[in-house]
Amino acid sequence: MYFIHMIPGIRMTAPSPLSALTTRTTRLFTHLLERDLKKSGLRIGQLPVLQALQDGKALNQKALADFADIEQPGMTTLLARMERDGLIQRKPDPTDRRSTQVTLTPDGQRKSWNIVPIMEHLTDAALKGFTPLERDILVTLLERINNSLKEQL
Amino acid sequence: MYFIHMIPGIRMTAPSPLSALTTRTTRLFTHLLERDLKKSGLRIGQLPVLQALQDGKALNQKALADFADIEQPGMTTLLARMERDGLIQRKPDPTDRRSTQVTLTPDGQRKSWNIVPIMEHLTDAALKGFTPLERDILVTLLERINNSLKEQL
DNA sequence: ATGAAATACATAACATGTTATGTATTCGGA
């Protein structure tokens, strides 16, 4: 049986600038992730693309934008930089001349293997001292906020 | 007496890409906040500056950068845009010729009053259905993650 | 008192994202 007051440090606070708190957390994650990815020559914006294409899949740019949850022009410029840096390849879709098939280069493939341990290490560091229950509570509460915010769209 | 299982929707999950969850939440906050601020002619990056100077205070750019938790060059360009848009004024510090005193213009002052209700409304929407206890738990857990991540810097 | 270090600001180059808009191709209904 778990009691909420068993969560270390729990205290009753005044309303907090919640968006500022999530923003700071995200910027810390971003900063540390960029630092760790640097050794592999990767950038944080590239992660969703590398993840989506890791198993050799070919996707078009719209599908990648949807996967990464960014707009299409953002994906276009991201892929231009990744192509410039030799991480991906684009070739025309033979079945639809509007569309472009994107795949990882061998170098992109190789570098993508570094991502999982880096993410795991950082997540472990972030959740240091968390019980599995606390982690679940956090995820649940964040997802509830996410859903509430999506209703505002 | 509170039991953790009383938190609606609580369930035991596999480890989640926590940074992706906080990033999505932050981007939702940003998107909605930008939308609401647009009516007042404000942008999200301007909020810390308006907040720091709201009561007529004059701060130099370094102090504002520290307050906003961004680097100095980012604050320089932000203030250049805000000056261009008539929200702030810069004048040389008479006691230190390296330094610039930044103050809000009357227009900046006036617009800054719109911020608090907008933030409150969005926070209320985000925390819809949260008990005060749940809000406190979320803040506590996020602050613990923040502190753990800062140790990694 | 002076010279090295620290501080405040600016600028350049860049990554990452947005909205607005244009172009080419494909799809689907009259």
Next chain:
DNA sequence: TCCGAATACATAACATGTTATGTATTTCAT
């Protein structure tokens, strides 16, 4: 079948942030 709508991508302009670097001023230790 053909024309208008939808789709895929590109480009421009911009906001927001970063690191690297330069310049001017101030501070501080010898």
